[in-house]
Amino acid sequence: METAWSAVDEYVTELLAPADEALGRALAASEEAGLPAIQVSPPQGKLLALLAETVAARRILEFGTLGGYSTIWLARALAESGRLITLEADPGYAALAAQNIAFAGLGDVVDLRVGAALETLPALEEEGAGHFDLIFIDADKVHTPEYFAWALDHSRPGSLIVADNVVRGGRLADPGCEDAAIQAQRRLHEWLAAEPRLSATTIQTVGAKGYDGFTVARVLG
Numbered sequence: 610m611e612t613a614w615s616a617v618d619e620y621v622t623e624l625l626a627p628a629d630e631a632l633g634r635a636l637a638a639s640e641e642a643g644l645p646a647i648q649v650s651p652p653q654g655k656l657l658a659l660l661a662e663t664v665a666a667r668r669i670l671e672f673g674t675l676g677g678y679s680t681i682w683l684a685r686a687l688a689e690s691g692r693l694i695t696l697e698a699d700p701g702y703a704a705l706a707a708q709n710i711a712f713a714g715l716g717d718v719v720d721l722r723v724g725a726a727l728e729t730l731p732a733l734e735e736e737g738a739g740h741f742d743l744i745f746i747d748a749d750k751v752h753t754p755e756y757f758a759w760a761l762d763h764s765r766p767g768s769l770i771v772a773d774n775v776v777r778g779g780r781l782a783d784p785g786c787e788d789a790a791i792q793a794q795r796r797l798h799e800w801l802a803a804e805p806r807l808s809a810t811t812i813q814t815v816g817a818k819g820y821d822g823f824t825v826a827r828v829l830g
Contacts, residue, residue, distance in 0.1 A: 611819065618650055618817040626655035631681060631713035639676030642705050648675050649747070649773065650816050653823075654682035657745060657771065660825075661686035664769055666742035671695040672726050672756050673748035677706030677713075683745060684715045694720045694738070696729055696748070727752060730759055740765040746772040750790035754797045761806060761828065768828040772797070776813050776822030797824070806830055 622628075628636070628651065639648065649657065657679060661669060667688045674680055674697035684693045697703040703723045710719050722729045726748055744760040746753055753772055760770045775794045780786050784795070801809045801824070809826035 611815075614815045614819075615817040618652060622651040626651040631709070632678065634712055635676050635678045635681060635709040638705060638709055639678065642676070642701075644676050644702060644705070647818075648678040649682075650818055652816070653773075653814070654679055658682045658686040660769055660771065661743050664742050664767060667691040668739070668741045668743075669693040670738075670741045670744045670760065670763070672744070672746045673697065674706045674721060675702055675747075677709040679745065679747065680706065680710055680719060680721075681713045681715060683743075684710070684713075684719050687718060692718055692720065694722060694733070696722050696724070696726045698723075698725045698748070726756060733763075738763060740768065742768050744768070744770045746770070747774070750774055750777075751793050753793050754800060757797055757826075758800070761804070761826075764828040766828055766830045770807075770826045770828070772824045774821050775811055775824050776820070778820050781811075781822075801826065 661683055665688045667690065669683050669687065671680060671683060671693065674695040680693065680695050687693060697706060700723050703721055707721055710716055741763055744764065746756045748756065757770060757772060764770065775781060777791050777794060780791045781794050801807060806829050807826045808829055809824060811822055811824045813822040
């Protein structure tokens with residue numbers, strides 16, 4: 610079945626989310642540098658861009674840059690005079706991402722911050738970062754609930770918050786799973802269910818990257 614998932618991903622990518630020089634370079638450079646192949650797939654990257662365009666995002670925050678692949682998709686979707694802040698904990702990943710982002714001609718609209726997100730977020734507070742129109746959470750999964758809560762407090766009505774890798778091969782539904790990342794995703798969903806300021810859902814996904822899923826939430830007020 611996974612062979613079919615990958616084949617569909619390839620078909621959709623070829624027709625609807627084809628690679629260009631910058632996106633291809635970001636993937637190739639990441640592979641050559643030995644980065645884990647955990648970036649979003651091309652169809653998922655296109656989805657992120659569509660979501661950003663749907664809300665006419667002028668301010669985007671990304672948790673987890675890796676090699677800059679998703680960053681490029683999101684930054685290209687910014688509204689005029691828009692800006693994207695992306696947070697990456699690993700200095701080596703960040704250095705490579707900066708090269709890929711610059712090659713894509715997006716260095717002027719992307720602000721790449723290096724350091725653990727929970728340590729760099731206070732600096733955004735001090736700078737008066739204001740509200741973001743779209744927040745994409747794709748960093749260490751144990752802290753997804755904390756990132757989501759911060760994102761909500763720094764959004765506006767109508768903003769979108771997207772978290773990747775929340776289904777974890779279906780283990781999200783296992784209350785007895787002791788894996789810290791799974792427990793974090795379950796806490797996230799329980800918090801979302803009780804949070805009146807958000808309307809959210811989680812979509813399961815299959816594809817070249819296996820079986821997982823993402824959560825999308827709209828800020829109500």
